[in-house]
Amino acid sequence: MNITHKGLGATRRVIVQGAASIALAGLGSIPFGLAPAFAAADDKYPEDAFKQKSEADAIKSLYGKTAEPSDKVKLDAPEIAENGAVVPISVATTLADVTSISLLVAENPNALAASYQIPPGTMPSVANRLKMAKTSNVTAIVEAGGKLYSATKEVKVTVGGCGG
């Protein structure tokens, strides 16, 4: 069963666009300075990890080790996502010395969704919005003190977010 829902994409796109403009309006108008368009990409993008299909392979490619479940990793995700294209997910942890937080959606075509580098002085907490193809386990990985800790939660998707 792979991702070939046709037709749904277009409608969803409109909905998502609507949601995004509301969110944009919410942020208000902020004056922007002009800056040269150079991306400060010092830290290498883990391209291979994002190409892995399974969750286990993605974690292995990204970190080269396995994670142990920990109740100190708090994964906040909806139990039921009405729109798989925009699933709000956040992670926080009470663990010390956190260096990165990653999010994986097991049933997506590529399991790794996002990986956040947390330099010293930055709070080990992040919120974002992910796409989910169908009902799936979502796993948060926290790298702390060189070890991996995880939390997993199932999110039921009623309308798949095949990419819209």
Added chain:
Amino acid sequence: MASTIRVRATASGETTEVQALIQHPMDSGFVKDAKGEIIPPHFIQQLTFEYDGKNVFVADWGTAVSKDPYVKFSFKGGKKGDDLKISWVDNKGATDTTTAKIV
């Protein structure tokens, strides 16, 4: 050209909370258009937040991040009126950069 990046960085006490919203299609490469042709992948790969010459947050993203991505995080330090520099680069090599004042 208007910036694709909207940022609100708010200093409160010892920390600064940052919320960013970026306009980007984040096409996954798994979706077909009206003609049945695959829309090629087009997504932001790396988003960087820089404060005082140092990265305070780096997001590495795959195609599973929602269209017009949103992210929220906080870091220690950051004063009202200081600059926060935000830049992204996507899989086609396109980039955008902006500087926001912490409020």
